[in-house]
Amino acid sequence: MSRKKSENPDRPxxxxxxxxxxxxxxxxxxxxxxLWQTIRSNWMIPLVLLLLWPANWLVHDSGAIDSYQxxxxxxxxxxxxxxxxxxxxxxxxxxxxxGHAGFMAVGAYLSAYPMRTYDPQNPMxxxxxxxxxxxxxxxxxxxxxxxxxxxRRSGRLHxxxxxxxxxxxxxxxxxxxxxxxxxxxxxxxxxxxxxFALLVDLFDGILAVSLxxxxxxxxxxxxAARPTxxxxxxxxxxxxxxxxxxxxxxxxxLRLRGDYLAIATLGFAEIIRVxxxxxxxxxxxxxxxxxxxxxxxxxxxxGVIVTILVVWRIAxxxxxxxxxxxxxxxxxxxxxxxxxxxxxxxxxxxxxxxAGVAGGMFAHFSSYLNPQEFGFLRSVEIxxxxxxxxxxxxxxAIITAIVLTTLPELLRGFAEWRMIVYAALLIGMxxxxxxxxxxxxxxxxxxxxxxxxRAPVPSPTTPEGxxxxxx
Amino acid sequence: xxxxxIRDLSLCFGGLTALSNFNFSLDRGQLVGLIGPNGAxxxxxxxxxxxxxxxxxxxxxxxxxxxxxxxxxxINRMGIARxxxxxxxxxxxxxxxxxxxxxxxxxxxxxxxxxLRSPRHQREEIEHEAEAMRLLGTLGLADxxxxxxxxxxxxxxxxxxxxxxxxxxxxxxxxxxxxAGMNPQEKIELMALIRLVRDRFxxxxxxxxxxxxLVMTICERITVLDHGETIAxxxxxxxxxxxxxxxxxxxxxxx
Numbered sequence: 066m067s068r069k070k071s072e073n074p075d076r077p078x079x080x081x082x083x084x085x086x087x088x089x090x091x092x093x094x095x096x097x098x099x100l101w102q103t104i105r106s107n108w109m110i111p112l113v114l115l116l117l118w119p120a121n122w123l124v125h126d127s128g129a130i131d132s133y134q135x136x137x138x139x140x141x142x143x144x145x146x147x148x149x150x151x152x153x154x155x156x157x158x159x160x161x162x163x164g165h166a167g168f169m170a171v172g173a174y175l176s177a178y179p180m181r182t183y184d185p186q187n188p189m190x191x192x193x194x195x196x197x198x199x200x201x202x203x204x205x206x207x208x209x210x211x212x213x214x215x216x217r218r219s220g221r222l223h224x225x226x227x228x229x230x231x232x233x234x235x236x237x238x239x240x241x242x243x244x245x246x247x248x249x250x251x252x253x254x255x256x257x258x259x260x261f262a263l264l265v266d267l268f269d270g271i272l273a274v275s276l277x278x279x280x281x282x283x284x285x286x287x288x289a290a291r292p293t294x295x296x297x298x299x300x301x302x303x304x305x306x307x308x309x310x311x312x313x314x315x316x317x318x319l320r321l322r323g324d325y326l327a328i329a330t331l332g333f334a335e336i337i338r339v340x341x342x343x344x345x346x347x348x349x350x351x352x353x354x355x356x357x358x359x360x361x362x363x364x365x366x367x368g369v370i371v372t373i374l375v376v377w378r379i380a381x382x383x384x385x386x387x388x389x390x391x392x393x394x395x396x397x398x399x400x401x402x403x404x405x406x407x408x409x410x411x412x413x414x415x416x417x418x419x420a421g422v423a424g425g426m427f428a429h430f431s432s433y434l435n436p437q438e439f440g441f442l443r444s445v446e447i448x449x450x451x452x453x454x455x456x457x458x459x460x461x462a463i464i465t466a467i468v469l470t471t472l473p474e475l476l477r478g479f480a481e482w483r484m485i486v487y488a489a490l491l492i493g494m495x496x497x498x499x500x501x502x503x504x505x506x507x508x509x510x511x512x513x514x515x516x517x518x519r520a521p522v523p524s525p526t527t528p529e530g531x532x533x534x535x536x
Numbered sequence: 537x538x539x540x541x542i543r544d545l546s547l548c549f550g551g552l553t554a555l556s557n558f559n560f561s562l563d564r565g566q567l568v569g570l571i572g573p574n575g576a577x578x579x580x581x582x583x584x585x586x587x588x589x590x591x592x593x594x595x596x597x598x599x600x601x602x603x604x605x606x607x608x609x610x611i612n613r614m615g616i617a618r619x620x621x622x623x624x625x626x627x628x629x630x631x632x633x634x635x636x637x638x639x640x641x642x643x644x645x646x647x648x649x650x651x652l653r654s655p656r657h658q659r660e661e662i663e664h665e666a667e668a669m670r671l672l673g674t675l676g677l678a679d680x681x682x683x684x685x686x687x688x689x690x691x692x693x694x695x696x697x698x699x700x701x702x703x704x705x706x707x708x709x710x711x712x713x714x715x716a717g718m719n720p721q722e723k724i725e726l727m728a729l730i731r732l733v734r735d736r737f738x739x740x741x742x743x744x745x746x747x748x749x750l751v752m753t754i755c756e757r758i759t760v761l762d763h764g765e766t767i768a769x770x771x772x773x774x775x776x777x778x779x780x781x782x783x784x785x786x787x788x789x790x791x
Contacts, residue, residue, distance in 0.1 A: 394626060404609045
């Protein structure tokens with residue numbers, strides 16, 4: 066180990082390496098308390114959120130921005146949230162998901178649904194709504210899981226049993242649905258329809274019981290804060306619903322890779338869209354209108370900031386390193402103690418949650434939802450933003466989200482040519498920079514002063530590293 | 537009771553027996569070799585021990601606990617780490633990050649700690665970085681901490697894999713052809729490094745290697761595999777003179 070002895074204990078001054086980076090010095094930050102560091106990395110957040118007040122006034126009340134521009138600004142915000150949250154799934158965790166519009170739709174519809182009839186003075190009622198929803202979904206999932214479990218366990222009796230049972234259950238289910246559709250019989254005649262009606266009854270029952278209680282709790286809250294709180298509750302509730310959807314899709318499909326996962330998630334998003342198109346309470350294909358316009362500039366961009374913060378902090382932490390390690394090499398990651406499934410699901414669920422919140426924002430500023438808006442093209446659009454910005458680059462996703470959302474509007478003057486220009490730009494971009502706008506770097510990596518400390522140092526072939534090259 | 541104990545382990549892929557009646561034991565501080573011609577089942581043995589494959593039959597015990605069929609990540613947390621024959625580094629991550637990932641099992645801050653950058657998160661990030669740098673220093677990679685793993689020279693990549701495995705604080709380290717692709721000088725350094733790792737970290741090392749000089753020099757015991765069967769087991773000199781081993785490597789003696 067002659068090399069080790071001859072090695073200079075101080076690392077070469079590549080980049081702006083702080084003293085801590087030396088292997089042989091005690092950690093510098095032992096002198097700086099971790100609590101102080103926590104404060105130092107968080108103190109700006111409330112400040113930035115406070116700055117949204119004047120910005121909100123500027124966009125809405127100053128008269129400097131008309132309603133068309135305002136709508137585009139809001140759409141840009143939603144695009145940024147979607148692109149950054151998909152960056153967590155597609156870029157950082159490396160799972161090619163084409164279902165982001167599906168998660169967005171879940172968040173949008175389920176957060177907007179209670180708001181059309183809501184009582185602005187009863188925010189806790191919305192909590193009751195989500196609890197009822199969770200109960201219904203939980204019971205359904207429990208029953209389905211029990212059936213699945215029984216079918217699987219039946220294999221112990223005879224190897225043919227699982228397939229046989231699956232066939233019977235599937236056939237029964239199909240016949241039941243088909244008969245209900247064909248004869249338009251009252252739901253009670255068919256097990257499937259009847260159980261669906263039971264779930265609806267359960268949902269209504271829970272709401273009927275819990276709404277007065279919730280109303281009582283709400284009266285303890287300051288009246289002025291209640292509508293704001295209501296909106297916050299539906300945003301988070303919608304996000305949680307999307308996260309549950311992410312879990313449901315994620316657990317079985319995450320063993321798939323690449324194209325296969327893309328197709329599976331695409332299928333999921335289509336299922337969501339078709340279910341919405343066919344369910345009466347959500348307005349079927351006509352769409353859902355009359356959603357209160359609660360999301361203003363401050364809300365949307367507050368959401369953007371939170372999204373960026375969440376994804377950034379996950380990406381630059383032990384969790385994010387584990388997720389990236391699973392992306393790079395699943396077998397090696399497992400061999401050093403990382404549970405690959407857990408980390409993939411984590412990225413998927415957090416990404417889905419943020420997409421659901423973005424959907425909630427979208428619902429509450431456009432005031433009208435149509436299942437067509439959550440189709441395949443919307444998913445592709447978000448994937449294009451992420452890929453074009455550079456897989457793994459959060460700032461890249463932000464930049465492309467802004468450009469790709471405003472570009473079609475800026476090109477409106479070209480009328481029928483605009484989509485061709487748009488497409489040509491995409492093709493040109495991919496030819497000139499196949500790794501995306503930013504590659505896997507961030508925009509501030511380009512400015513030497515702000516370059517990350519762990520940015521790549523010169524390769525060993527350069528004179529600087531040459532002295533340390535192996536003999 | 538030895539640290540790692542393998543009794544009558546077999547692994548079949550359909551009709552192919554990749555490993556049959558394999559017996560082995562390893563303790564802390566030991567340095568044991570596994571050799572055999574290509575396709576003998578050496579890496580397969582490693583894959584079974586690290587949970588990539590579940591054995592068809594036999595016992596696989598770590599500190600008296602059965603680990604047969606447990607998932608890889610759990611086996612690692614119980615104390616077995618490995619390197620790979622075809623290097624499996626996290627190519628697009630830096631050298632330091634590769635080792636930091638290895639420290640994942642000692643991360644105690646949770647999801648919310650990550651999001652809020654809690655004091656514990658801050659403290660652990662700093663401590664882990666210092667620990668990773670110490671490890672890199674031990675393996676002579678400290679000056680490469682910020683290089684992307686894929687840009688490292690070959691020998692350094694092999695050493696980084698060892699550093700990453702050591703970061704998981706293993707009791708047993710499995711090295712799959714650590715000297716493959718190294719020049720003679722690097723091999724000499726590697727031998728010193730393997731001994732150093734054993735002495736400083738107190739791990740039991742089990743290594744697969746084709747370079748006979750290296751194996752015969754540093755290993756205390758050697759197991760020889762051929763077509764999944766154990767054909768010899770013993771000290772280097774015993775194994776070297778075993779007619780079955782000579783036959784497996786050189787073919788049947790003529791006259």
